[in-house]
Amino acid sequence: MARKRGTVTARSRRPHQLHPSLERILCISAHPDDNEFTIAGSVAKWTREGRAVVFCLVTSGAAGTNEHTPRNEGLVPVRERECGEAAALLGVKDLVFLRYEDGVVEPTLGLRRDLTRVIRRSKPDVVVCGDPTVRWYGSEYLNHPDHRAVASAALDAVFPSAETRYVFPELLAEGLEPHKVKEVLIVGAASPDTWIDIGDTLELKGAALRAHVSQIGSGTWVDALLGGWAAAAGKRAGIPYAESYKRMIFGRAD
Numbered sequence: 001m002a003r004k005r006g007t008v009t010a011r012s013r014r015p016h017q018l019h020p021s022l023e024r025i026l027c028i029s030a031h032p033d034d035n036e037f038t039i040a041g042s043v044a045k046w047t048r049e050g051r052a053v054v055f056c057l058v059t060s061g062a063a064g065t066n067e068h069t070p071r072n073e074g075l076v077p078v079r080e081r082e083c084g085e086a087a088a089l090l091g092v093k094d095l096v097f098l099r100y101e102d103g104v105v106e107p108t109l110g111l112r113r114d115l116t117r118v119i120r121r122s123k124p125d126v127v128v129c130g131d132p133t134v135r136w137y138g139s140e141y142l143n144h145p146d147h148r149a150v151a152s153a154a155l156d157a158v159f160p161s162a163e164t165r166y167v168f169p170e171l172l173a174e175g176l177e178p179h180k181v182k183e184v185l186i187v188g189a190a191s192p193d194t195w196i197d198i199g200d201t202l203e204l205k206g207a208a209l210r211a212h213v214s215q216i217g218s219g220t221w222v223d224a225l226l227g228g229w230a231a232a233a234g235k236r237a238g239i240p241y242a243e244s245y246k247r248m249i250f251g252r253a254d
């Protein structure tokens with residue numbers, strides 16, 4: 001059915017406010033600093049609004065070093081601590097580390113089961129994850145395979161696994177009943193349709209990213225980078241600074 005294209009565009013490109021009933025938000029990411037590069041402005045806004053946000057990190061970022069050491073386990077506690085410090089700045093109290101091996105994550109049934117377990121335990125109204133279909137951004141960044149793998153498993157965990165009783169029946173044996181997620185926000189989406197105003201939290205986003213000292217050093221470039229991205233996203237929503245998403249809606253938010 002044909003729709004008036006201009007009408008849809010005008011309506012969808014206003015900044016979006018999450019419905020007040022969406023109180024619990026689970027953000028699923030591959031690496032300890034992914035949230036601070038992407039969604040941290042929205043996260044800080046949501047926690048300020050009184051919503052409970054949980055971070056689930058699939059790896060603990062052991063490969064995030066250029067030091068030529070035989071093994072990198074020494075980096076795991078550092079990165080988990082930095083992740084916790086960033087999360088605290090953003091008002092996030094709950095972190096889940098699945099501790100998959102960094103750099104070689106695949107969208108396996110095992111990962112889908114683990115993410116289904118996290119969803120059934122934390123019972124989010126909203127899940128935030130990446131876009132598994134994106135292979136590159138612009139001309140200078142190939143999307144990390146861990147990002148794609150985690151995003152793919154996360155979406156499959158949301159549907160059908162988390163809400164279907166007899167997918168992963170072993171989770172029932174753990175006492176984890178099915179849970180239906182109401183909305184998904186896909187960050188870094190190929191076709192964003194939802195913009196969150198982060199004008200009041202952009203500065204905090206930069207501070208949270210600078211908590212990842214092992215990755216970004218002094219981080220003098222952080223504010224310019226994040227500000228540029230937020231301004232580009234904001235331009236599409238008619239506001240100074242935004243983070244953009246593709247929004248999926250599975251149930252009425254009331």
Ligand SMILES: [Zn+2]
Pocket residue numbers: 030031033034144147
């Ligand atoms: Zn990453």
